[in-house]
Structure formats: C-alpha cells, structure tokens
Amino acid sequence: MAILVIAEHNNAVLGAATLNTVAAAKQIGGDVHLLVAGAGCAAVADAAAKIEGVAKVLLADDAAYAHQLPENLAPLVAGLAKGYSHVLAPATTNGKNYLPRVAALLDVDQISDILSVEGADTFTRPIYAGNAIATVQSSAPIKVITVRATGFDPVAAEGGAAAIEALAGQGDAGVSAFVSEELAKSDRPELSSAKIVISGGRGLLNGENFQMLYKLADKLGAAVGASRAAVDAGFVPNDLQVGQTGKIVAPDLYIAVGISGAIQHLAGMSSSKVIVAINKDEEAPIFQVADYGLVGDLFEIVPELERQL
Amino acid sequence: MKVLVAVKRVVDYNVKVRVKPDNSGVDLANVKMSMNPFCEIAVEEAVRLKEKGVASEIVVVTIGATAAQEQLRTALALGADRAILVEHNDELGSLAVAKLLKAVVDKEQPQLVILGKQAIDSDNNQTGQMLAALTGYGQGTFASKVEVADGKVNVTREIDGGLQTVALNLPAIVTTDLRLNEPRYASLPNIMKAKKKPLETVTPDALGVSITSTVKTLKVETPAARKAGIKVSSVAELVDKLKNEAKVI
Numbered sequence: 001m002a003i004l005v006i007a008e009h010n011n012a013v014l015g016a017a018t019l020n021t022v023a024a025a026k027q028i029g030g031d032v033h034l035l036v037a038g039a040g041c042a043a044v045a046d047a048a049a050k051i052e053g054v055a056k057v058l059l060a061d062d063a064a065y066a067h068q069l070p071e072n073l074a075p076l077v078a079g080l081a082k083g084y085s086h087v088l089a090p091a092t093t094n095g096k097n098y099l100p101r102v103a104a105l106l107d108v109d110q111i112s113d114i115l116s117v118e119g120a121d122t123f124t125r126p127i128y129a130g131n132a133i134a135t136v137q138s139s140a141p142i143k144v145i146t147v148r149a150t151g152f153d154p155v156a157a158e159g160g161a162a163a164i165e166a167l168a169g170q171g172d173a174g175v176s177a178f179v180s181e182e183l184a185k186s187d188r189p190e191l192s193s194a195k196i197v198i199s200g201g202r203g204l205l206n207g208e209n210f211q212m213l214y215k216l217a218d219k220l221g222a223a224v225g226a227s228r229a230a231v232d233a234g235f236v237p238n239d240l241q242v243g244q245t246g247k248i249v250a251p252d253l254y255i256a257v258g259i260s261g262a263i264q265h266l267a268g269m270s271s272s273k274v275i276v277a278i279n280k281d282e283e284a285p286i287f288q289v290a291d292y293g294l295v296g297d298l299f300e301i302v303p304e305l306e307r308q309l
Numbered sequence: 310m311k312v313l314v315a316v317k318r319v320v321d322y323n324v325k326v327r328v329k330p331d332n333s334g335v336d337l338a339n340v341k342m343s344m345n346p347f348c349e350i351a352v353e354e355a356v357r358l359k360e361k362g363v364a365s366e367i368v369v370v371t372i373g374a375t376a377a378q379e380q381l382r383t384a385l386a387l388g389a390d391r392a393i394l395v396e397h398n399d400e401l402g403s404l405a406v407a408k409l410l411k412a413v414v415d416k417e418q419p420q421l422v423i424l425g426k427q428a429i430d431s432d433n434n435q436t437g438q439m440l441a442a443l444t445g446y447g448q449g450t451f452a453s454k455v456e457v458a459d460g461k462v463n464v465t466r467e468i469d470g471g472l473q474t475v476a477l478n479l480p481a482i483v484t485t486d487l488r489l490n491e492p493r494y495a496s497l498p499n500i501m502k503a504k505k506k507p508l509e510t511v512t513p514d515a516l517g518v519s520i521t522s523t524v525k526t527l528k529v530e531t532p533a534a535r536k537a538g539i540k541v542s543s544v545a546e547l548v549d550k551l552k553n554e555a556k557v558i
C-alpha cells in the first residue's frame with residue numbers, strides 16, 4: 001500500500017521539512033503520495049510534483065484549508081488515510097497541531113517525532129528530552145507518524161514528474177476561525193535547516209546585545225537561535241527557541257553563546273555536527289557536548305570572532 | 310463557566326533520567342516526581358480566569374497511580390476547586406488518555422479544557438489535539454495568550470514562524486506553551502486548605518473506556534554520547550580549528 005505524506009507549506013512555498021518527511025516515507029517503502037492542502041496553493045503542488053520519488057500529488061485547494069486549521073484539515077486527511085498504510089507529517093508546529101487530531105479520528109495511536117525507520121512498523125523516537133531513545137512497534141492498521149526532520153537527509157527537490165490530482169474540499173467544520181498572524185521576517189536562513197546556527201542565552205543580557213550575534217550570523221550565512229531563558233526574558237521572539245520544547249536543529253556548526261547547556265536545550269541541538277561553546281563559566285554543562293570550548297567573556301569574544309572571520 | 314484542567318505526574322524536569330540496564334525503560338525508582346511543567350501553566354491559567362471572574366469552577370483531573378493524588382493536591386492548593394483521579398497504574402498512550410478525558414468531559418461538561426502542550430516524559434504532544442478530535446471541539450494549541458469573550462476563546466499560538474491567533478467556539482480545548490504565564494507557588498495556608506477539598510477516584514472501567522494501545526515499546530536505550538571535545542585558548546585558535554580541522558567555515 002502507498003504512504004501519504006502531508007506537505008508543509010504556506011500556500012506559496014513548499015516547506016523544507018517536506019523533503020525530509022518524504023525521505024522517511026521512502027525508507028518505509030511503497031509509493032509516496034503527497035497531499036497539498038491549502039488555498040491558492042497550485043504553485044506548491046507544482047513544486048511537490050517535482051520532488052524525487054513522489055508518485056502522485058493530491059491537491060485540495062479550498063478556502064477552508066487556507067491556514068491549515070486542524071478542525072478542517074483533519075477530517076480531510078482522515079478520510080484519505082483509509083487508503084494508505086502510513087500517514088506522515090513533518091514534526092513542525094503545524095504537523096504537531098493537526099496530525100494527532102487525524103490519529104484520533106482514525107482511532108489509532110500516533111508515533112511522534114521519529115528519528116529513524118527500523119522497519120515498516122518499527123521506529124525510534126526520543127523520550128525524556130532525548131535522554132533516552134525508545135524503539136517502538138505499531139500494530140495500528142494505519143500508522144500515523146510525525147517525522148523529526150534532522151533524522152533524515154532530504155530527498156532531492158527536483159527530478160520527479162508526478163501527476164497532480166485535484167480533490168474536492170470538505171468545507172469548514174464551523175468551530176474555529178483564523179484571526180491573525182505575526183510572522184517574523186528575516187533574510188537569514190531558516191533556523192531548522194540552516195548549515196550554521198548561532199544561539200544566544202541569558203548571558204547576552206538583553207535584546208540589543210543580540211545584534212552582535214546577528215552581525216556574526218550575517219558574516220557566516222548563519223541562522224540565529226536562542227535558549228528558553230533568552231526568549232522568556234523577551235530578548236528575542238519565541239520562534240528562535242531551540243530545545244526539547246522548541247525547534248530541533250542539527251547544523252554542521254552550532255555556536256552556543258552565553259548558554260549554560262540545560263538538558264532541555266541540549267535536546268534541541270546535540271545532534272549538530274560540530275558544537276562550539278562560548279561561556280565564562282568553565283564548569284557550564286554546555287562544554288560537555290562542545291567540540292571546541294572557549295572560556296571567557298562573550299562580550300570580548302564575539303566581536304573578536306567577527307573581526308577574525 | 311466551568312474549566313477542566315488535565316495534569317500529569319512526571320519525573321521532575323531537573324532530573325536526568327537513566328536507562329535501565331535491561332533496556333526495558335528508564336529507571337524511575339527513587340526519582341523526584343512533579344507536576345508536568347506545562348500542566349502547572351494550565352492550572353495557573355485556569356486560576357487567573359477564575360480571578361478575572363471568567364471561570365466559576367475549576368476541576369482538575371489526572372490519570373495515574375494513587376501517588377498522582379499529590380499532583381492533584383498541588384493543583385487544589387494553587388486554586389482548583391475539585392479533583393478527579395482516574396486510577397490506573399500503568400503508563401497509557403495519549404489516545405487512551407484522551408478517551409478517558411473525553412469521558413470526564415461528557416460528565417462534567419466544561420466550557421474550556423486546558424492541558425499542557427507536551428508531557429516532558431513521553432514528549433508526545435498529542436493529548437489535547439486528540440481530545441479535541443474526540444469531542445469535535447476547536448483546539449488552540451501551544452497557547453501564549455488566552456482571551457475568553459462573547460462565547461468564544463481567542464488563542465494566540467506559538468508557531469514555527471512566529472505567532473498565530475485563532476478564534477474558537479466554546480466549548481474548546483487549549484494547550485499551554487511556556488510563555489502563557491508564570492505559575493505561582495502554593496502558600497502554606499492554601500496547601501492546608503487543599504487537604505479538605507473534594508477528591509474523587511474513578512477507574513477506566515467505570516468510565517466505560519477501553520485503554521488498549523497499538524504501540525509497543527521494544528526497547529529503550531541511552532543515546533550515543535558525543536566524544537569529548539577540547540578547550541581552545543583563543544579566538545585565533547578557534548577560527549583555525551573551525552577552518553582547518555572541522556572544516557565547517
């Protein structure tokens with residue numbers, strides 16, 4: 001049987017995590033069909049049809065899916081799911097929002113945030129902030145799964161030529177409405193898929209001081225992240241939080257500046273290839289995961305680093 | 310209106326758990342247990358709604374072993390009026406929990422149900438969304454702001470790109486994110502008063518809910534440790550290592 005993957009997008013552009021999710025589906029095996037549900041999202045379906053290894057694109061273009069409200073989207077996905085062995089979505093805030101609703105409508109458990117595929121019914125996933133990895137097996141007739149993007153190398157965005165099949169919308173459930181959105185605008189790479197991430201913590205002391213990190217990031221083509229403490233204190237917006245309950249990143253290079261390295265933070269970045277820690281406290285737990293640690297005052301080190309690059 | 314809050318007893322967030330030598334799970338013997346931090350935020354939000362005169366009664370519910378009464382008493386000390394323990398000794402999947410909560414919702418008929426976004430043991434992030442599916446209610450997940458007015462609740466949600474606000478008909482389901490509020494501590498007089506507040510115990514059987522699961526844990530392992538790194542003594546050395554050894558810049 002085929003596997004249904006739900007595409008991540010904003011009606012204009014396909015989200016990068018879709019490619020990692022398709023990669024997970026291909027490891028499970030079977031034809032991969034991609035659902036693009038949105039409003040005015042034909043361009044996304046065109047992009048989806050080009051993804052390597054996608055056999056078919058289902059396009060549900062309807063006002064009810066404009067903001068992917070789960071009350072409207074979940075019944076559509078649950079209806080389609082009955083013809084598939086697996087339903088996969090990226091473990092983004094959007095995927096985490098609608099997919100459990102789909103699972104409950106299908107009366108099956110969901111497996112959250114898989115890191116690897118061990119077999120068509122067996123997967124690994126982190127528990128306890130990544131301090132343990134569970135191998136779980138599902139006997140559900142339809143396996144409903146969110147995929148941690150950092151666990152799977154993305155498939156190529158080009159090379160496929162899938163047919164696009166239009167689906168009728170199922171209307172609005174009438175219990176929820178979109179009101180507004182405040183989206184961060186940034187010319188820097190997206191945090192979840194950037195090759196280099198520079199994160200700041202409470203040690204930065206205030207929002208203005210993050211300018212130092214932005215300058216460094218622009219020099220390196222990096223994204224900027226933060227610890228929960230920096231977000232809670234209002235230094236930076238919530239979408240910069242890296243960790244157990246924020247974004248998961250695994251760049252080639254992660255530079256932690258003024259971050260102590262609480263387990264909840266490590267859960268979001270410890271799969272990075274190379275980790276650099278800059279901290280004035282040589283006992284800070286972040287040094288236990290750092291490949292290169294530099295003990296000292298970040299207010300001296302960061303400007304110096306920027307000069308030397 | 311009546312508000313129902315679901316809380317879970319979990320290992321305290323400060324504890325670094327260890328995997329059992331036989332890989333059957335994590336070792337929870339003699340480990341400090343607490344209310345899930347996101348559930349503390351849920352209780353706090355309900356209490357604030359009551360202080361504003363929006364909520365009239367707060368019912369707190371947990372599904373767990375007898376020991377989970379501790380977390381119910383904590384919620385009562387923080388301001389909940391009444392507690393329900395759905396007694397069950399084994400860890401349940403989120404779908405089973407959502408089904409049990411649905412049975413409680415059917416009985417209690419709350420206008421708002423507040424849950425945490427995620428339990429920090431299973432890291433599932435599912436239960437609120439599943440309860441919303443089973444009840445057919447709207448869901449405002451990962452909430453950083455909750456405003457009740459005119460038979461609706463406006464929920465501002467923390468999403469990957471920033472913030473999103475949705476309006477939900479009541480009754481509705483809300484799950485909390487970290488920035489919703491800062492939970493208070495229970496005062497000693499309130500802890501004493503909480504001992505006298507009603508706490509009812511029921512069983513999954515009595516609620517008529519099947520709690521079977523389609524997921525089996527085969528093994529639990531410690532993640533691969535990172536190999537120890539080095540300390541560099543200067544910015545120049547760091548730049549050299551990143552360019553010539555790690556080759557990442």
Ligand SMILES: Cc1cc2nc3c(=O)[nH]c(=O)nc-3n(C[C@H](O)[C@H](O)[C@H](O)COP(=O)(O)OP(=O)(O)OC[C@H]3O[C@@H](n4cnc5c(N)ncnc54)[C@H](O)[C@@H]3O)c2cc1C
Binds near residue numbers: 226245258297347
């Ligand atoms: C339910 C829950 C979920 C959580 N989820 C997350 C999450 O997703 N992500 C997350 O990050 N946290 C999360 N946390 C919070 C986590 O436990 C820590 O509190 C947080 O990560 C600490 O942030 P920090 O390292 O910036 O601050 P601190 O721990 O205060 O560390 C600041 C560091 O800066 C250093 N420093 C200060 N000044 C300087 C200077 N001038 N130069 C150099 N170094 C300096 C200090 O030595 C210190 O090590 C969560 C907590 C809970 C309870």
Ligand SMILES: Nc1ncnc2c1ncn2[C@@H]1O[C@H](COP(=O)(O)O)[C@@H](O)[C@H]1O
Binds near residue numbers: 403434
């Ligand atoms: N056993 C339980 N008893 C009561 N509430 C629970 C239980 N398990 C999960 N929840 C609620 O669901 C939220 C999310 O949990 P989860 O979906 O397991 O990550 C928690 O913060 C609680 O509010």
